Amino acid sequence: MSKSTELFCRFPRSVELIQDFEDITPSPKAQNECRCALYSRNGQVFAYTQPSEVVILDTSSQAKIYHRIDMPDVFDLSLSPKGTYLCLWCKPVLLNKENGTWNKNLKIFNIKSKAIVAEWSAKHQNGWKPQFTSEETLLSRGLNNREIQFFELKAESDAEINMSQPSFKYKLEDAKGTFQNFQISPGKNPSVAVFIPEKSGKPASVLIYNIPNFNQPVCFKNFFKAERCSLKWNSLGTALLALASTDHDTSNKSYYGETNLYLLGIAGSYNSRIDLTKEGPIHDITWSPTAREFAVSYGYMPSETTFFDARGNAIHSLPTASRNTILYSPHAKFVLVAGFGNLQGTVDVYDRQNKFSKVVSFEASNTSVCEWSPCGRFILTATTSPRLRVDNGLKVWHASGKLIYLKEFSELYSIGWKPQELSQFPPLKTLEPAPEAHESAKEFTAKREAIANAAAKKPAGAYRPPHARGSVSSSSASSLYQKELENNMKNGTPPPPGLSRNGGGRGRIVPGAAPVVEKESKAAAKNRKKREAKKTKEDSPAPTLSAGGSTNGDVAAAAAATTPASTSASAGVIGGVVSVEEKKIRSLLKKLRAIEQLKMKQASGEPLEDTQVIKISKENEIRSELSTLGWSE
Secondary structure, X not given: OOOOEEEOOOOOOOEEOOOOOOEOOOOOOOOOOOOOEEEOOOOXXXXXXXXXXXXXXXXXXXXXXXXXXXXXXXXXXXXXXXXXXXXEEEOOOEEEOOOOEEOOOEEEEEOOOOEEEEEEOOOOOOOOOOEEOOOOOEXXXXXXXXXXXXXXXXXXXXXXXXXXXXXXXXXXOOOOOOOOEEEXXXXXXXXEEEEXXXXXXXXXXXXXXXXXXXXOOOEEEEEOOOOEEEXXXXXXXXXXXXXXXXXXXXXXXXXXXXXXXXXXXXXXXXXXXXXXXXXXXXXXXXXXXXXXXXXXXXXXXXXXXXXXXXXXXXXXXXXXXXXXXXXXXXXXXXXXXXXXXXXXXXXXXXXHHHOOEEEEEEEXXXXXXXXXXXOOOEEEEXXXXXXXXXXXXXXXXXXOOOEEEEEEOOOOOOOXXXXXXXXXXXXXXOOOOOOOOOHHHHHHHHHHHHHHHHHHHOOOOOOOOHXXXXXXXXXXXXOHHHHHHHHHHHOOOOOOXXXXXXXXXXXXXXXXXXXXXXXXXXXXXXXXXXXXXXXXXXXXXXXXXXXXXXXXXXXXXXXXXXXXXXXXXXXXXXXXXXXXXXXXXXXXXXXXXXXXXXXXXXXXXXXXXXXXXXXXHOHHHHHHHHHHXXXXX
16 A cells, blocks of 8 residues: 555644554644644645744654744745745734834745745735745745736755845736736746736736746737636646636526636647536536646536546546536546535546546545545545534545545544655556455444445334324324314214314314304204104103192103203204303313413513413413313313
């Protein structure tokens, strides 16, 4: 397995990727907050901040403390390509409010001589980083977004840089114009690309100059719909991708704004707009390490992923899928296409050298960092804070999709591989078998399989709302109306018209209100009168002579006349007529339901009026009256 390294949790920590995953962090370890930590591009130097100092480590072999810079309030760091210079951005302080003088908070530290060689004021952290050429022969800085100054750096020189005398400089022709950003190309013959946004009806433009010839650009492109533009050079510095974007979409089709991609080349001085076949935003662009092609992920989801040659001609398109990230492996053998951010985290690996055949597809959910190892055989995925504050940790995957290492952290802020020269690793013709997984990966894989199997075996069952879960029966009474209905069933009172005993039925009633009395037909009324007369006749005793000359039949008739009233009192409803007691009970229950709603509002913190508070205070009185009328829960 390769010996690439990755780092770091809450405080900088290095881990060597060998079979035992040994921690090689030097002692004493960082104990306080670390605002920034990074490697140089060649992996020889590592630096991180502490509240009162900056620590520099020599990582050419194993991590060893090289130097400590006593400097408080350092918020950001930047290293030159070869790790010779360390740039520090400190907290800006206004020294003189009258003339607007600020402290010199941007400092250039020579790591070899261990001395500060340049310093100046940079109030804004956005775009503060000085830029170096690949060979560290030139240092550049932007001045008020109107001028770019270049300073020559002499090898093996520890002399201070005179920031008041630039070696050469680029200045805009328009005295009132400003540039937004610039980017120096890699390679031995550096160029600089400058983006000037649109202004007062003039189009935006990207201009490329050979340093230090600023009289005439070697290539340029004018275009509209460009409030911002990111500039991305290929590895040889021969071609540039300019991704222009606006905050507002004039067609009102997207709230992401509009994006357009332009290609500019130094060799042949060509420029063109890249025509994309699907409408929508551009999610990601990336150059191949070979500098001969680039890939674009674009369009509304599911998005398109298309590969173009160095002249902007489409050469291949992957199947449409929900993806927004493209990463080439260092040898350009594999291409990783994934959907991170608000997507589910599916990762597809394709073999670029075998007609884009798919190698594997696996899930890496909640990924906020994804990188290829310098050897091109492993993939690092991690969940970091503050992007997500749960499930922070890292995973190392083999290019075949096998998980080989896993480590969790309570808080993981940043992580990355140690950069190393590609010449240290042999090119990949065929992918070697994956190494044996670490115990942490085995435990995680076994746990995930067990959860998947349990979910597959568990029957789905009927849906039950949250408040009914965990109860003995989902059909048990949970509201005042259901309790009222059950109480009526126990007492022999029939349910209201149109409602069945199980709470169903076609008719719908308002809880607490008197039921709707259905109109009785003539035939039904006639049959009802016959049944009542027959029942009265059967219950009447034989007539006998009384002392006053009357018969007991008169008494029986009087008793029969009072029977419907008494039956109504006990049974509740006779012939669709509600008794006085039943009406009173329903009225009181309606008040109870209103009190329950008020109590729920009060529990959720919602303010109540005085009349509502008085209603709540009468709950016990209402329950006592219900009990007197014979109603119980």
